[in-house]
Amino acid sequence: xxxxxxxxxxxxxxxxxxxxxxxxxxxxxxxxxxxxxxxxxxxxxxxxxxxxxxxxxxxxxxxxxxxxxxxxxxxxxxxxxxxxxxxxxxxxxxxxxxxxxxxxxxxxxxxxxxxxxxxxxxxxxxxxxxxxxxxxxxxxxxxxxxxxxxxxxxxxxxxxxxxxxxxxxxxxxxxxxxxxxxxxxxxxxxxxxxxxxxxxxxxxxxxxxxxxxxxxxxxxxxxxxxxxxxxxxxxxxxxxxxxxxxxxxxxxxxxxxxxxxxxxxxxxxxxxxxxxxxxxxxxxxxxxxxxxxxxxxxxxxxxxxxxxxxxxxxxxxxxxxxxxxxxx
Amino acid sequence: xxxxxxxxxxxxxxxxxxxxxxxxxxxxxxxxxxxxxxxxxxxxxxxxxxxxxxxxxxxxxxxxxxxxxxxxxxxxxxxxxxxxxxxxxxxxxxxxxxxxxxxxxxxxxxxxxxxxxxxxxxxxxxxxxxxxxxxxxxxxxxxxxxxxxxxxxxxxxxxxxxxxxxxxxxxxxxxxxxxxxxxxxxxxxxxxxxxxxxxxxxxxxxxxxxxxxxxxxxxxxxxxxxxxxxxxxxxxxxxxxxxxxxxxxxxxxxxxxxxxxxxxxxxxxxxxxxxxxxxxxxxxxxxxxxxxxxxxxx
Numbered sequence: 001x002x003x004x005x006x007x008x009x010x011x012x013x014x015x016x017x018x019x020x021x022x023x024x025x026x027x028x029x030x031x032x033x034x035x036x037x038x039x040x041x042x043x044x045x046x047x048x049x050x051x052x053x054x055x056x057x058x059x060x061x062x063x064x065x066x067x068x069x070x071x072x073x074x075x076x077x078x079x080x081x082x083x084x085x086x087x088x089x090x091x092x093x094x095x096x097x098x099x100x101x102x103x104x105x106x107x108x109x110x111x112x113x114x115x116x117x118x119x120x121x122x123x124x125x126x127x128x129x130x131x132x133x134x135x136x137x138x139x140x141x142x143x144x145x146x147x148x149x150x151x152x153x154x155x156x157x158x159x160x161x162x163x164x165x166x167x168x169x170x171x172x173x174x175x176x177x178x179x180x181x182x183x184x185x186x187x188x189x190x191x192x193x194x195x196x197x198x199x200x201x202x203x204x205x206x207x208x209x210x211x212x213x214x215x216x217x218x219x220x221x222x223x224x225x226x227x228x229x230x231x232x233x234x235x236x237x238x239x240x241x242x243x244x245x246x247x248x249x250x251x252x253x254x255x256x257x258x259x260x261x262x263x264x265x266x267x268x269x270x271x272x273x274x275x276x277x278x279x280x281x282x283x284x285x286x287x288x289x290x291x292x293x294x295x296x297x298x299x300x301x302x303x304x305x306x307x308x309x310x311x312x313x314x315x316x317x318x319x320x321x322x323x324x325x326x327x328x
Numbered sequence: 329x330x331x332x333x334x335x336x337x338x339x340x341x342x343x344x345x346x347x348x349x350x351x352x353x354x355x356x357x358x359x360x361x362x363x364x365x366x367x368x369x370x371x372x373x374x375x376x377x378x379x380x381x382x383x384x385x386x387x388x389x390x391x392x393x394x395x396x397x398x399x400x401x402x403x404x405x406x407x408x409x410x411x412x413x414x415x416x417x418x419x420x421x422x423x424x425x426x427x428x429x430x431x432x433x434x435x436x437x438x439x440x441x442x443x444x445x446x447x448x449x450x451x452x453x454x455x456x457x458x459x460x461x462x463x464x465x466x467x468x469x470x471x472x473x474x475x476x477x478x479x480x481x482x483x484x485x486x487x488x489x490x491x492x493x494x495x496x497x498x499x500x501x502x503x504x505x506x507x508x509x510x511x512x513x514x515x516x517x518x519x520x521x522x523x524x525x526x527x528x529x530x531x532x533x534x535x536x537x538x539x540x541x542x543x544x545x546x547x548x549x550x551x552x553x554x555x556x557x558x559x560x561x562x563x564x565x566x567x568x569x570x571x572x573x574x575x576x577x578x579x580x581x582x583x584x585x586x587x588x589x590x591x592x593x594x595x596x597x598x599x600x601x602x603x604x605x606x607x608x609x610x611x612x613x614x615x616x617x618x619x620x621x622x623x624x625x626x
Contacts, residue, residue: 039467063463071492074453078397078460081445082468086460101450102489106457109447110438 002223003199005189010182010223017180020217021119023158024176025050028087030159031166032058038166039079041065041072041088049089049119049176069095073102073116080112085166092118092134092175100140107171108146114172115165116141121151121175122217122267123295123312124305133300134175138215139272141173142245148193149245150174151216151266151274154183157242160191168193175216177267179305182220191242196251199238200226202259206235210327211259213252215241215274218265218293218314225265225319232320234327247277253285261289261326265319270294291322330556332379334625337548343413344374344548345617348577349610350409350422355591356606358426359599361434364574364587365403365481368512371546372570373410376477379548380555385415388442394474395445395461399454400481400510401435402589408432408441416443452487454478455507459497462505462565475559478507483515486524491536497565498537505565506558507538510545512574514585529569538567545570577616578609 002010009015032038032054039061042051046064055062065072069090076086088095096103096116107114118137125133141149148168152158158176165172172193190197200223202209210229214222222238229236239255241248256262262282266274275292282288295312309315332340351366376396377383383393398407405425412419417431424430431441435449446457458478465472484490497505509529517523526532533540539561543554551570558566574588575581581592592605 039464060467066492066495068489068492068495070453070489071456071459071496074456074489075460075463075493075496077446078457078462079464080460081395081457082461082464084464084467102453102456105447105450106453 001201001203003197005186006184006199007186010184010220012224015182015220017182018155019177019180020152020155020158021050021176021178023152023155024117024162025053027159027162028054029057031163032061035085035166037083038085038087039063041076041086043067043069043072043090043094045090045119049117051089069099070102073099074106076114077106077110077112080114085113085115087115087117089117089119091132092121092137093132096137096140096173097134104144108144111146111170113169116171116173117176118173119176120178122177123300123308124177124179124217124267126179126305126308127302129302130299135268135295135300136272137175138244138268138274142272142277146171147245148172148243150193150243152242153216153219153240154181154185156183156185156187156189157191161242164191164193177217181217184220184223194243194246194248196239196241196248199223199240200236202235202237203230204235206230206233208233208327209235209259210323211255211262212236212238212265212319212323213241213255213262213274213278214238214265215244217267221309221314221316221319222265224316225323228316228320229323234324236323241274244274244277247281249281249285252278252281256282256286256288261291263291263293263319263323263326265293265314267314268294270296289326291326293319293322330379330552332549332552338620338623338625340374340378340548341620342617343378344370345577345613345620347374347406347409347413349613350413350419351405352592352606352609352613354405354409354422354425356602357423359591359602360426361405361591362402362589363581363591364512364514364585365400365510366406367575367577367581368545368572369403369406369479369510370577371548372479372508372551373406375548375551377410377414379552385443388416392474395476397445397454397458397461397476397478398436398448399478400451400484401448403481404436407436411443417441451481451484452489454480455490455493455497458505459493459502462502463500465504472504474504476505478505480507480509482509482511482513482520482526483523485509485526494533494536494538501537501563502565503561503563506555507565507567509567509569510572511569512572514574514588516585516588518585533567537564539564540567540569542569542571545572546576578612580608580612
């Protein structure tokens, strides 16, 4: 059963699709209106990252960095040292991909109040191919102390993540997608940094029970997989983790205890991302059978987003297949 | 620009000499760390903290202070020694350098110790941070009189990020930004001209819209004049290329790149040799101090 705060029409033929980056654009503009210390930096991708909405409204608080992501990270750190709340945006492959050390030392080690916005994360970037498909960014940011890591599911979560990041005092990384993503949540759906949300609860009359833990853009696929599993007589629930770090250990332990097996779903390498985080948590606390859906130690490639989801085994039927495999 | 009397110059020279002695004592006690850069930059640090900066050692977070952003974090012994001599914390604490639990980390950590404006060590990121601070200040207060002093090494200019920051500083015409480059001509693997030639350095900075000055990095009066002039530059960032002598003040170490990353002596396993070398260095410095003291400035 879907959580009651979700959109009424979630069927793939009916669901609205909007890129998560639009949520960033709206959220940033809103954050800028609420707090004059919010500033935005971008590396020659202003419209693509949707930073332009803020730049048009607050030109004096927008800083064009040129194509220089390493500089942007440290400039952001310097601005934060003077009381600003910088949002630094580029494609995730370049920021924090290229600028990892600057992020680690000048932002995280300094505990600077900088928000790193990685757009075009995941293979759903599509035709641009592997060079532009960041599927390592969660791993890169998750290992850095002081860093909060978010992966919003849809446009509403992206907007809320932006506003929550602006309020939170400290370094935050969040990833955004390029292509239109199913809108699953509503403006009223709860969103809190560090808190996992149950988005779908299993029918308790089914004997078998599998728990799906999703992050980011694959929430919709996870929900559709849960529906399909239920129709096939397998009880399935979906716990959505928009926050990867700080990790909601309590919620994951409880979720694992309520199910026989767990499947993680992410548009990211299964090594180092959500799958690893969940595996670590379960092994240490409640050893549970686990399958990890995501990219398995490969680079992405060119193609249409939907084709790539099938190709890399992150589509609905792949999730269903994995769930059946470990719950059987 | 503030004029320095001969008496003030002499006092600053003596202060720099004391800071150099502290550097030798710290490194000798730590058994590891960098010698050449800290000794070479002692005059510049002394002039900044005892002659130039608007700051308050008893209130290190005072909002109106000028900022010193040390980009080449490995020369932090000179920063730590200068801060202690200026009154930011007790001199005795200098001897905890690089030890477990110390506030004096091997490379500076912001928040660990009063007066540290940023964490640094990985080279090339200081100028970007100084640019960020200078930009934010311009937004916060268009009538600000704060200056942002970024100190960087010459070998550090090999890092591409520095040139990214230079482009931005030039584009934004950041006249509140003053970069001081420690042009000592050495880096770990050898002389900068061999490892990665930088010349013509002044022309490169000019091409990036910097006001450029070249000075003797050990001449307090020339340095003071150069900083004063840099402060008055309009609609351009400034760079002062300070020609320094690595390990200045201890002639047996001077100009030798082998002292870049080593303390006096051979390291922790050889305490006797370390102490002997430190004693030699300290004797040299004290003799130098006597010479300065004896100068007739009347």
